[in-house]
Amino acid sequence: MKLVIGNRTYSSWSLRAWLAARASGADFEDMLLPLDTPEFYSRIKEISRAARVPVLIDGETHIWDSLAIIEYLAETFPAAGLWPRDKAARAQARSVVAEFHSGFFDLRGNYPMNLRRTPAVHPGAPDAARDIARVCEIWRDCRARFGGGGDFLFGAFSAADCFYAPVVSRFLTYRLPLGEVEAAYAHAVMEHPFMREWREAAAAETLVVAADEVD
Structure with missing residues (x-):
């Protein structure tokens, strides 16, 4: 898995997905695209048509919303207990x-x-x-x-x-x-x-x- 994130200082939505990925126990690498830069705008459309971070890439599957990423991780790693069991x-x-x-x-x-x-x-x-x-x-x-x-x-x-x-x-x-x-x-x-x-x-x-x- 690869998680595309923005600057750690500012990107609150990236933080949410990254914490969930760490808590899930997933084996993933993160790729930082610096926000508000030519690099970001030139590369993000190749990754997500929504043109926003974070994006979780798992093979051919791209998930481009923090909450959707959390749900995907919860389904993929159910033993991690991302959602309460009760x-x-x-x-x-x-x-x-x-x-x-x-x-x-x-x-x-x-x-x-x-x-x-x-x-x-x-x-x-x-x-x-x-x-x-x-x-x-x-x-x-x-x-x-x-x-x-x-x-x-x-x-x-x-x-x-x-x-x-x-x-x-x-x-x-x-x-x-x-x-x-x-x-x-x-x-x-x-x-x-x-x-x-x-x-x-x-x-x-x-x-x-x-x-x-x-x-």
């Missing part, structure tokens, strides 16, 4: 992942992922209070109902955590409000070995994507 927990996990996948535009648009940014508030950002409050509600609810077996949303590290890891980084980068439960969850995500591996690689990057650099 039916109710699995339904909630899929629901909260789908909710973020299709919404939260104020949070996503005004607080871009930037793992190299010095943590500080973003005073010029338009109001995203409703999105911020809803994310915190999701984290608290998942932890209270299903998180008893570990430090993550459904106890063990799962697809839901892969999906919310970039959101955790946004909360910490822009110093968004976190309660005690949410702060403990954020710490667990950032210190997960796979997340640390990604962050270390991001710290070594030098390319700057101006659109994702905010005050």
